[in-house]
Amino acid sequence: MxxxxxxxxxxxxxxxxxxxxxxxxxxxxxxxxxxxxxxxxxxxxxxxxxxxxxxxxxxxxxxxxxxxxxxxxxxxxVAENFDIKELTRPYLEKLCDETNETINLGIVEKNKVVLLNKIESSRSVKLVSTIGGTMEMYSSAMGKAFLAYYTPEKLTNYLQKNVLKSLTKNTITDPIKLQENLKIIKKNGFSIDDIENQIDIFCVGFILRKNAKSYGAFSISAPQYRVDEEVLQRFIKYGREAQQNILEILG
Known part of the structure; x- marks a missing residue:
């Protein structure tokens, strides 16, 4: 070579x-x-x-x-010129076609997930989030994907500064239970928002992290009634493929 x-x-x-x-x-x-x-x-x-x-x-x-x-x-x-939205667009559009569900892309700012992009399918459901809007880290799939890779010190700091308020009946509001959930997320390599952020909405999240740097995260969002175990495994399969393809071009 x-x-x-x-x-x-x-x-x-x-x-x-x-x-x-x-x-x-x-x-x-x-x-x-x-x-x-x-x-x-x-x-x-x-x-x-x-x-x-x-x-x-x-x-x-x-x-x-x-x-x-x-x-x-x-x-x-590089950071000033780096556009994660444009870089991920073709892969997330493909993921939208494969799952026929809404795909979200976000980054973290001031302890919130900021939505950079939302790609909707023909049968997408209306989500509370809008591009440029924010959502809580502790309740969303993308947010928990980020939190799972926080150092113990950084996570402690986050929990001290943010009250875990209930957004649905499934929202994890106990810091100890949230930390246990984050350990599972890191082990599995994906996060789950089981109707924790918005009523009737189920999400699977994947972090875009390479060389100890988190560039962003994306999630697949669908109405809970459309997600059974077979569909969930399909989301995970296609989500991991998109994640790997994106990470390969991050250098």
């Missing part, structure tokens, strides 16, 4: 920065040499160039390398 590309040194530089990026602490020249199929002299030459450009930093005391702050600037620019 690399022989067909121009500038193999760039590919080697990518291998080096990728290795540094996946490690929790700065790495030494020896660690890079031991783990990459690149000679130590070549690694050193590339590191010196990367350091000159600001892509890596070398600790003068330990001699170990970490990523440079230039990536913060690049990352901010």
């Amino acid at each position: 690399s022989d067909q590309m121009y500038g193999t040194v760039l590919l080697k530089a990518k291998q080096i920065t990728d290795f540094i990026a996946v490690n929790d602490s700065p790495v030494s020249l020896k660690e890079l040499s031991d783990n990459l199929e690149i000679t130590k002299p070549t690694i050193l030459k590339i590191l010196r160039t990367l350091e000159y450009c600001g892509f890596v930093n070398r600790n003068l005391d330990t001699g170990k390398y970490s990523l440079g702050t230039v990536y913060l600037r690049y990352g901010q620019k």
Whole structure:
């Protein structure tokens, strides 16, 4: 593959920065040499160039390398231009066709799920949510998909700042029960809103999370009377396929 590309040194530089990026602490020249199929002299030459450009930093005391702050600037620019709505649209439209139900896409802002997109089928039912509107995290499928991946500290902070009010008779309002539910969600890889956010509406949610970053979440929403065990398993199957396809193009 690399022989067909121009500038193999760039590919080697990518291998080096990728290795540094996946490690929790700065790495030494020896660690890079031991783990990459690149000679130590070549690694050193590339590191010196990367350091000159600001892509890596070398600790003068330990001699170990970490990523440079230039990536913060690049990352901010990517975030400004990143449009999860447009990126996911073809996959969520396909999911809508496969399930013949409403598909929602959301992100988190200020402890609420903000609805970015809603794709409706010919037999969609009217949902309370509207594009640009918000819904509670603890009661919605998308919200619980996000909460399931919160650190213990972040989840505790969320629970301290948000009262779990009952929206339907099925809404989980006990923080301990919610935490138990979130553990199940993380284990299963999908969330369920069993008529917890809106009366008579059942939802299955999937998070779009890669490299410890949550980009968004989507859900399949349907009237409860149309969802039996067979239909639920079909939702999960097609939802997981859409999730995987989207994650593959997130890089």
